[in-house]
Amino acid sequence: MIIADQARMRRDLQPLRRGDELAAELRILTSRRSDLSADRTRAINRLRERLTEYFPALERAFDYSNSQAALVLITGYQTPAGLRRIGTARLEAWPRNRHARKASSVAAAVIAAVHTQHRVVPGEQLAAGFVARLARKR
DSSP states (O other), X not given: OHHHHHHHHOSSOOOOOHHHHHHHHHHHHHXXXXXXXXXXXXXXXXXXXXXXXXXXXXXXXXXXXXXXXXXXXXXXXXXHHHHHXXXXXXXXXXXXXXTOSOHHHHHHHHHHHHTTOOSXXXXXXXXXXXXXXXXXXX
């Protein structure tokens, strides 16, 4: 009722055109894409923050926003001891079996990072669980 009164009384209202519908749809889609991009950036930043707490060498080894193989790898193995325990062959096989590219170069970088840390940091297991969950969301 109010809308009808306003349409009858005001002379400055313009009719909706087809282009307006298209512009509205593009605005909605662009907004959605921006939200998804911001969510991904926040997740990667949280993952890097958690890794820095207990395994800084692995955090420095990769750009997690661009390395799918590194994200795939840390879905299964997150701690220095766990990565040392599985060995190089299984370390390469884990991302390769999950269709990630550059598995051998990722494995080499991880092996280098693993050899820089031999101490277990307090809270490592809890932080590793968070890292695994964040990596799975990729």
